[in-house]
Amino acid sequence: MGVLVKIFKKIYCEHNSLMIYSKKETIERGIKMTQADKHFIETCKEILKNGYSSEGTNVRTRWEDGTEANYISIVGVSNKYDVGKEFPMITLRNNSGTVKRAIDEVLWIWQKKSNNIKDLNSHIWDQWADSEGTIGKAYGYQMGKKYQFKTKDGIKEMDQVDFVLYLLKNDQSSRRIMTNIFNHSELKDMALEPCVYGTQWLVKEGKLHLILSQRSQDMLAANGWNVMQYAALQYMFAQVSGLEVGTLTHNIGDCHIYDRHIPLVEKLLEAETKDVHPKLIINNPTKNFYDFKVEDFEVQGYEYNKEIKLGKIPVAE
Secondary structure (H helix, E strand, O other): OOHHHHHHHHHHOOHHHOOOOOHHHHHHHHOOOHHHHHHHHHHHHHHHHEEOOOOOOOOOOOOOOOOOOOEEEEEEEEEEEEEEOOOOOOOOOOOOOHHHHHHHHHHHHHOOOOOOHOOOOOOOOOHHHOOOOEEOEEEEEEOOEEEEEEEOOOEEEEHHHHHHHHHHOOOOOOOOEEEEEOOOHHHHHHHOHHHHHHHHEEEEEEEEEEEEEEEEEHHHHHHHHHHHHHHHHHHHHHHHHHHHHEEEEEEEEEEEEEEHHHHHHHHHHOOOOOOOEEEEOOOOOOOOHOOOHHHHEEEEOOOOOOOOOOOOOOOOO
């Protein structure tokens, strides 16, 4: 067992405030939180208590100063959100501004089908871009590739996004409404292999459900980001397909907390959550997915713990 795990497992066990409460215990103790708070808290506590250390494994990731970015991780996490009931936002920290940047990125990938950072309003991909501003044949590039798809109307040529939209409107009983951008033949041409790589869309009794597959998840820097942006995409696809929003099941392969994030995560775990139920409002009645813009979205009913100040979060590269 690595030194990193030993130290933080000891800290974890010595703090009663880091106990994991069951749903029943949460109700009895009067603890109110969003679905996103619950999944974030329980997943982080499980990582700190039972995670594997990456120390001594020659990790690829580095901090800005060049030192190894080690982490504690668990394998195989599945969190389900009832997105139709509540838009998934944690209240332990401020995500009121983050949500639009997250939506901007998902539109960059799924709507613009771009791999160029010039088409993105944030700077989250700048470090991966080449001299021409692209991240190689990753993300939006893969979404824009056209394939020959077998449909009820015969063979049709389209990209993966349009195939999903076509099936949601024309073959809602299909169990084959899927995307996959982990294209092995072109991984060598990507600046970074996709973290979120696959989706499956299922329609049941008029509700659109999403299963999101992710190979790797940085809990502090990216968990809330990824869940919010794909929940928003689910809202968009439901609207243009005449469906209600159902559940989002987020499946993660390697779920981890980086060493320099651990004190920040512990600070969040000790913070007070808010009793709120956020709702995503789309101020655009369009039935065309390609008409949505970032400014069309707003969140209502959201509050966050204003006492928590994490400062600039270090990002492993």
